[in-house]
Amino acid sequence: MSRERDGKHVSTRRQYLTYGALVGSGLLAGCSGTTDSEDESTTTGASETTATQTTTEPETTTEDTSYSVSMAPTGAVTFESVPETWVPYGGDYADMGVALGQADGMTGIGQSGEYYTDVYDELPGVSVDDERIASNDLVESDMSKELFYEMDSDVHVIDTGMLRNWFDWSQSDIEEISGKVGPFLGNMIFRRSDSWHDYRFYTLYQAFEKMAELFQERERYEAFERLHEEFVGKIQSRMPPADERPSVFLTYEGTDEPESFSPYRLTDKGTSKKQWRDLGVADALSGTGIENLSTENRSELDYENLLEIDPDVLLIRGHEGKSASEFRDTVLGYMEDHPVGKELTAVQNGRVYRGGYLRQGPIHNLFLTERAAKQLYPDEFGAVTGDNELFDRQRVADIVNGDI
Known part of the structure; x- marks a missing residue:
């Protein structure tokens, strides 16, 4: 049974410092938010001729900004704030991040040689740091956990099924990086013929929408969706x-x-x-x-x-x-x-x-x-x-x- 169906939650190291202990005990629960406190004031009465009012300082109110993104096979992952740094496995998710305005936070990639960035040359003001990405190529490093620690990314957009079936990672390896560096969130979507992928698949725009949830970029996603539908519709009409x-x-x-x-x-x-x-x-x-x-x-x-x-x-x-x-x-x-x-x-x-x-x-x-x-x-x-x-x-x- 996939963790998505289990409904379990994972939080990043930066946002939930006790994650490692929870993994050890098998309790993968999301962070609970703080409770907003009502501002309180105290008024004191005086004599008939004079009155004074003293007000206590309002208690500090902490707004709960946490949110969750759920995607097979990882399930629901809770974030206290929008990730600033991230690493995708493939060019599909890398391109989604660029589309959502997140190019500057991309720290590396699974295979830099299969991420084609020349198309961005035709888009004014759009670019990625090819040199930085190529220097942190996960496949070139044999998916070394040491590179994950070096990149120190807030989130890893990588299907954990790929880690287990292509790179012989154990569940403990996945939990180690999730707890000590940052969580995994991603789904292999480019083909549907691998027997090990026995959990939900996503279309391109379904996966893109998940990335929009991750980076809290709904407006950009919807703009792309409209553009795409118009573009494909015009071509199909001809x-x-x-x-x-x-x-x-x-x-x-x-x-x-x-x-x-x-x-x-x-x-x-x-x-x-x-x-x-x-x-x-x-x-x-x-x-x-x-x-x-x-x-x-x-x-x-x-x-x-x-x-x-x-x-x-x-x-x-x-x-x-x-x-x-x-x-x-x-x-x-x-x-x-x-x-x-x-x-x-x-x-x-x-x-x-x-x-x-x-x-x-x-x-x-x-x-x-x-x-x-x-x-x-x-x-x-x-x-x-x-x-x-x-x-x-x-x-x-x-x-x-x-x-x-």
Whole structure:
């Protein structure tokens, strides 16, 4: 049973100094707030001709500013104040924090190489400290607890299920860092194919809303939600009918000379496929029985397998450091010369593209959806190598910068 269903609460070290003792006794309860005291005054009577009034100093009233955020698998986490420093595992939650105006407090990240910040260059006044984040790369440090102590973050936006299943952390390791540094709050949302993730999943905007609760930034969240709904609605209104949309195979292969391909299923509702679902494409793997890439499934397809599927569009992940033109010159160029690869319909039609980030947040999603619309429907939205913009960059920047 998940701790969310247990309804247990955790508080940060800075806000609840007895947390460690409570963990030891198994009592993971949230802080109780102080009780407001009524101001009291005392009046004394005098003679008929004179009267004096003396008033005692009012008792100090302490306002209870604590709040809780509940998210599987951690459950409800109580904060006495908004966290000032934080560390996410992936670029999805990192991007959410940036969108909510919290870039300055990000102390590090799980994998800096998979957090793509170049999109912020198109947003006036929006940036992150890439050097600081890269210097505190949790995966590079083998998820060392020492780095957690060094960063000394108020909160860790990391799914504890990942710590247990990917990095062999024990529950006592998690409780140690929660009690002595700061609590964990987060949920792996980019895919839904791992058997160990047997608790609730969240959509991109459901997770984003949780981060808005964490940082008490409801107004920014709602502004992004409105922008996103308007943006996606406008694109969907211009899409061709369903029977005229291409079939798509999404895969991972990080080399410039690909020979095998790891499969992703678009039917998986993970957030890394959000743009493809919003754009209504058909999964080329439908009906094949091929499973989605996961912790347990590391299968790959060769060119002969791919030729049997023969998708209209081939999307390859692992090349986000390249521009659209660089990708076409290298990866597509190699496939065009491959003895089997050149037989693929997508290769013959030049419809092989970068597949997007594995972990995307709300800002990333706007850029990736714009790119995907061009990849899938170039006649309507323009060439993917072109500079046609489908959403207002300044409006995004304004929200991030608090001008809502």
